[in-house]
Amino acid sequence: xTRSLAIAALAGAAVASAGRPARGDAxxxxxxxxVAYIAGLLxxxxxxxxxxxxxxxxxxxxxxxxxxxxxxxxxxxxxxAEAAARNCLSHQGAARERCxxxxxxxxxxxxxxxxFVPEDVRYEIMDKxxxxxxxxxRELYHRYAIVVxxxxxxxxxxxxxxxxxxxxxxxxxxxxxxxxxxxxAWQYCVAAVVWFIGTGGGRS
Amino acid sequence: MTAIGARSVTAxxxxxxxxxxxxxxxxxxxxxxxxxxxxxxxLAGGFAVLGSTLVFTFWRLVDRSEYYFRIGDRLPWLPEIAxxxxxxxxxxxGHAAHTEVRDLSPVVxxxxxxxxxxxLGLVAVTNRAVALLRDVPAVFAASERDLCSxxxxxxxxxxxxxxxxxxxxxxxxxxxxxxxxxxxxAAEQKIEDVxxxxxxxxxxxxxxxxxxxTRVDDLATLGSGPGVxxxxxxxxxxxxxxxxxxxxxxxxxxxxxHHLFTNLPDPHAALGDRVHATLxxxxxxxxxxxxxxxxxxxxxAGAGKLLEHVIxxxxxxxxxxxxxxxxxxxxxxxxxxxxxxxxxxxxxREFLAATEALEPVTQLIAWRARKAELARxxxxxxxxxxxxxxxxxxxxxxxxxxxAPPSEHAITxxxxxxxxxxxxxxxxxGDGQSQVRLYKRLAALLAESFSYGRLTSNESxxxxxxxxxxxxxxxxxxLLLTKLDLLRDADLFIxxxxxxxxxxxxxxxxxxxxxxxxxxxxxxxYALHRGRL
Numbered sequence: 049x050t051r052s053l054a055i056a057a058l059a060g061a062a063v064a065s066a067g068r069p070a071r072g073d074a075x076x077x078x079x080x081x082x083v084a085y086i087a088g089l090l091x092x093x094x095x096x097x098x099x100x101x102x103x104x105x106x107x108x109x110x111x112x113x114x115x116x117x118x119x120x121x122x123x124x125x126x127x128x129a130e131a132a133a134r135n136c137l138s139h140q141g142a143a144r145e146r147c148x149x150x151x152x153x154x155x156x157x158x159x160x161x162x163x164f165v166p167e168d169v170r171y172e173i174m175d176k177x178x179x180x181x182x183x184x185x186r187e188l189y190h191r192y193a194i195v196v197x198x199x200x201x202x203x204x205x206x207x208x209x210x211x212x213x214x215x216x217x218x219x220x221x222x223x224x225x226x227x228x229x230x231x232x233a234w235q236y237c238v239a240a241v242v243w244f245i246g247t248g249g250g251r252s
Numbered sequence: 253m254t255a256i257g258a259r260s261v262t263a264x265x266x267x268x269x270x271x272x273x274x275x276x277x278x279x280x281x282x283x284x285x286x287x288x289x290x291x292x293x294x295l296a297g298g299f300a301v302l303g304s305t306l307v308f309t310f311w312r313l314v315d316r317s318e319y320y321f322r323i324g325d326r327l328p329w330l331p332e333i334a335x336x337x338x339x340x341x342x343x344x345x346g347h348a349a350h351t352e353v354r355d356l357s358p359v360v361x362x363x364x365x366x367x368x369x370x371x372l373g374l375v376a377v378t379n380r381a382v383a384l385l386r387d388v389p390a391v392f393a394a395s396e397r398d399l400c401s402x403x404x405x406x407x408x409x410x411x412x413x414x415x416x417x418x419x420x421x422x423x424x425x426x427x428x429x430x431x432x433x434x435x436x437x438a439a440e441q442k443i444e445d446v447x448x449x450x451x452x453x454x455x456x457x458x459x460x461x462x463x464x465x466t467r468v469d470d471l472a473t474l475g476s477g478p479g480v481x482x483x484x485x486x487x488x489x490x491x492x493x494x495x496x497x498x499x500x501x502x503x504x505x506x507x508x509x510h511h512l513f514t515n516l517p518d519p520h521a522a523l524g525d526r527v528h529a530t531l532x533x534x535x536x537x538x539x540x541x542x543x544x545x546x547x548x549x550x551x552x553a554g555a556g557k558l559l560e561h562v563i564x565x566x567x568x569x570x571x572x573x574x575x576x577x578x579x580x581x582x583x584x585x586x587x588x589x590x591x592x593x594x595x596x597x598x599x600x601r602e603f604l605a606a607t608e609a610l611e612p613v614t615q616l617i618a619w620r621a622r623k624a625e626l627a628r629x630x631x632x633x634x635x636x637x638x639x640x641x642x643x644x645x646x647x648x649x650x651x652x653x654x655x656a657p658p659s660e661h662a663i664t665x666x667x668x669x670x671x672x673x674x675x676x677x678x679x680x681x682g683d684g685q686s687q688v689r690l691y692k693r694l695a696a697l698l699a700e701s702f703s704y705g706r707l708t709s710n711e712s713x714x715x716x717x718x719x720x721x722x723x724x725x726x727x728x729x730x731l732l733l734t735k736l737d738l739l740r741d742a743d744l745f746i747x748x749x750x751x752x753x754x755x756x757x758x759x760x761x762x763x764x765x766x767x768x769x770x771x772x773x774x775x776x777x778y779a780l781h782r783g784r785l
Contacts, residue, residue, distance in 0.1 A: 078756025085732055120712040122741040126725075129734045148730050156733035224759065228543045231768070234760035235733040 076224065086238055087216035092149035093246025101247070104147070105154050107135055112158050128155050153246070156239035157188070163236050164191045192240040195226075196249065199241060215245070255346070257317025257355035263364045264356075270371040279374050291382045296373025303369035304362060313361045320353040321345055400447035490629060493622045500619050507785040508643040509612045510582045512563070513593065515650050518586035519556030535579035539569055544763035548682045555651070555680050556586060562690050565771060566698065567778070572771045576779050585609065593648035593661065593674035600663040613644050617666045620785055640668035642783045647697050648674040658697050673697055684761075685752045688744050691770065699778040709743045710769045723750040726757055736760060745770050 093101070108131065116127035132155045136147035165173075165187055177183040199205055204222035206214040223237035278284055307313070322344050326334050332346035356364070412420065416434035423431050448466075450459040487494065520526060542565060548558045563584070567577040585607050589595065596603045604610035623637040637643075646663075658675040677693045680686035695702050722742060725735055739757070742748040743766045751758055 076759050078759060081729065081756065082732075082760070085729065089733075120741070122712060122738050125734065125737040125740075129731050132731060132734060152731045152733045155731070156737070159734065159737050227760065227762070227764070228545070229541070231764040233736065233762040233765075235736040239733050 079220070083213065083217045083220050086219050086242065087213045088145075089149050089153050089238070089242045090212050090216060090246055092146040093153055093242055096146060096150045098247075100147075101150060101154070104135065104151055105158075108132060108151065108154050108158055112155075125159065128159065153239045153242050156235050157243055160233070160236035160239060161188065163232060164188055164240070189244070192244040193249075195232075195237060195240050196244045198222075198226075255320035255322040255353040257353040258319035258321065258345070259311070259313055259317040259361065260354070260356040261321050263313075263361050263368075266368050267364050270368045273375065274371050277375060279371075287379070289379045289382050292374065292377050292379065295377050295382065295385075296370050299373040299377070300366045300368075300370035303372070304365035307365050307369075308358075308362050313365075314358045316355050317353055319345065319347050398450055400449045400451050402452065486629060490625060493625045497619070497622045497626055500622075505619065506578070506581045506612060506616065508577065508581045508783065509609075509616045510577070510645045510782065511585060511607075511609050511613075511647070512582065513585045513588035513596075513607070513646070513648045514556075514559065515588055515590050515592075515652070516556045516559060516586060517552060519553035519560065521553075535564070535568060539564060539579070542569055542571070544767055545684070545687060545761070548680065548687065550682060554682070558680060558687065558690065559649075559694075560584065562687070562694055565767070566691070566694060566774055569771070572768060572775065574775060574779065576775045576782070578784070581784070583609065583612075588648070588650075590650050590652060592650070593646070593672050596646055596648075596672055597661045597663055600665050604665075614666055616644060616785065617668050620668075623785065637785055638783050641671050642781065643785050644668070644670050645782060646670065646672045648672070649694065649697055650674075650676045651679045652676055654678060655693070660700075673700075683752065684744065684755075684758045692745065695770070695774045695777075698782075699774055700781050702774060702777045704745055704770055704773055706746055708769070708773050709746050710765055711741045711743045711746070719748065719750045722748070723754070726754060736762075740765060 108128065111131040112124075112128050116124055116131065118124040118127065132151035133148060136144050136151060139147045161170075161184075165184065169187065170184065173183045173187060174180045199219065199222045202222050202225075204218040204225070206218045210218070219238060219241050223234050223241065226232055226237050227234040274280060323337070323341065324344065325340055326332050326342065326344055327346075331348075332344045334342035334344050336343050355361075413434055416431075419428070419431060419434045422428045423434075450456075520528075542561070546558070546561060548554045563582065564579070565572075567582060568575065568579045585592075588607070592603075601610060604613060617640055620637045620640055620643065623634065627634040627636045644665075654676065655678055656676040658673050661672045661674070663670050663672055675693060675697045677689065680690055692704065695704070722738060725738060736757075739762055742751060744751060744761070744763075745766055751761070
C-alpha cells in the first residue's frame, strides 16, 4: 500500500513535470491515475520472477484459447479478466496486487495479438513453423520493439536514465497520441511497451 | 617568346583527361584486361582509327595552329587575352595566323587522337556491348512469332474404322483392288483465320506496304462507326465545346461543387490563418495528421474548427476508404444567416452571387453540359456525365435552439434541378457527446437516407453488455488494460451514455474502431448520392 502511494506521488510529480497533454491544452482527465497505474505495471513486470511470468502467460494463453472462446467480444474479454483475477487469488497483499498487474499486461497482450500480427502474417507463421507459438511470440516481440523504438525517438521519451514514474508518463502520453492518430488501442500500446521494457527490452 | 599551338595544347589536354578517366574507371587494372573479350579492343581500335581520321581531317591538324598559348606580357598589338596571372606574367591566349608557334608534329597529333579515341572506345564498349552486338542479327531477324506458321498437311486418319479390318486384310492379300469406304481419309481440315502476319515467302517491302495499307484503312473507319472524314465533319460544329472541355481538364477545374452554409463564425478569420490557407496547396498535409477525436478548443473558433475537422474526417481523410470527395470542392460558408437555405430556395441566383458560390456552380454546370454534348458525339469513349444534382449540392447546418432533422428542397439553376438540404442542431460544447452529435447530424445532412444503428455498428449484435455493468466494471481500477477491451462493445455513436460521465475513459477510448466503421458506412451512402464529374 505504501509503495502504491509512493508510486502515485512520484507519478503525480512526473505528470506535473512533463506537462505535455497529448491533445488540446487542458490536462487530460484521469492522467495521474493512468500514469500511476502504468508505473505499477512496469514495476510488477520488472520485479516478478521470470518463471512466474511464463506460467501466468501460459495459463492465460490456455484459458483464452479454450474456455474463454465466445462469439461476443465482451464475454470473451470478461472471461479473460476474470481468469486473470482468479489466478492471483492465491497471493496475498502486495504480491496479489503485483500479480494482478502483471496478469493485466499479459492478458492485454494476448488480446492484442490480432492487432499486432495480422491474419495473413499469422497464417504464414503457422504454415512455416511446426510449433508456431514460439515463432509467433518472436514476431510479437519484434513488433513491440518497433513501438518501443518509436517511443524512444519521440519527444515523449524522458531519457534512458529517467525514473519509472517519468517513463510511465512518457508511455502514457505517447500511447495516447498513437491511439489518437493510428489504429492501435491505447491499452495495446501500453501493454506492449511495458512488457518489452519490463522484460529487459530485447536484452534477454 | 615561346608560344605553344592551341591544337597541340588541346590534344594534350584531351589525352590527359582521357587517361584520367580511364584510370578512374579502372581500365588500367590488370584484372580488367584479363577478363576482356578480345573483340572489345578490336572494336575500340576500329573506332579510334575512324574517329581520329575524322578529327584530323576536319580540324585540319596537318596545318599549324593559328591560336596559341604562352606565358608573359600581353602584347598590345596582337589580339591576345590574359587568362590568369599578374600583369607582367600571365597565361595568354592569342590569335596570329602566321606566327611561328611550337606545335606537335601532325604524326604525333594523329597518334594522340588515336589514343584518345581508343580510350573512349574502351570506356564505351564493354563485354556486354559486344554480346549485345552479337545478338543484333537475331534481334532484327523476323522471329517465328512474326511469321505465319507453315501450312500443315492434313493429318492422316490412322485409326481403323469399325468393320474394316477384314477389308484391309483382304486388300493386303490382294483379294480386292480397292478399299472402298475403308480407305484412309484425310482428316477434315479446320477452317482457320486468315493469317495476316508476314508470309514466309513474302518480301519485306511487300509486308511493310500491306501493314501501312491496313493502318490507313483503320484510320478511315473506326470499327463499324463512321469514317474519319465524317467524324471530323461532325466535330467541327462542336469545336468550342471540345476546346473548352480540354481546357477544363488541363486546368484541373473543380469537378464538383458542394456548399455548406453554417452560422458558425469563420475559425480562420485571423490574418495569419488566411495567409496560411492561401499558401496551402491542397489539404494533404492537414489530413495526414488528423487525430481521431480531438477535444474542442475553448475559444470562439473552437466550434468552427471542430466542424471543419468532422467534415475532413467524413469526406476527405484518406486513411478511410473510399475517398469520396476532394477538399477544395466542398466549400464551407461561415457566418451565414440562419435562414440561408430559405433565402437560397427563394432566390437561388441572387443568394449564391452574394455568397460567391454562383460562379463555381455555374461553371461546373456548363462543363457538365459540354461533357454531355461531347458524349453524344461519341468522339471518345465518353460516358454520359453524372446528373447535376450529384456534382452540385447545397446544405445548411445552423446551430441554435433545438435539433431538427434534415429537410429537403429543390432549386433550379441554369436549367438543372439541384437539392438544398437544411438542418438545425443545438450548440456544440467541449464534451465528447457533442462531437458525436455533430458527426451524426452532418452525416445525415450530407448523405440522404444515412442511418447508423446496432446492426451496422462494430458492437457485438447478440449480447450487448448492460451499460450499468460496463460502468461498474470501470469503477474498479484493477485490470484496467484488459477491461478497456470491453469498449469494443461500447459504440459511442449508438448510445453508451455512461461514457459521457467518464472523461478519463473517453481519453483512452478506441475511437478508431467505431469511427472508422461509422465513416465507412457514411461514405458508402454518400457515394450513392454525390460524386464528381
